[in-house]
Amino acid sequence: MRVKVRIVCKQCGESYILRGIKYHGIVQTGFKQCLCNCTEGFLIEEQA
Ligand SMILES: [Zn+2]
Secondary structure (H helix, E strand, C coil), rough: EEEEEEECCCCCCCCCEEEEEEEECEECCCCCCCCCCCCEEEEEEEEE
């Protein structure tokens, strides 16, 4: 199932809109790293 996802970096506040794939309730986007080099602690929101 394809979903649109908004990822917000908790460190710098930057947000990204990406397309992801939802599989067994887990959204996979391939998103690895924010521009600020933060690699974890992202807020992930599924878009309707
Ligand atoms: Zn960031």
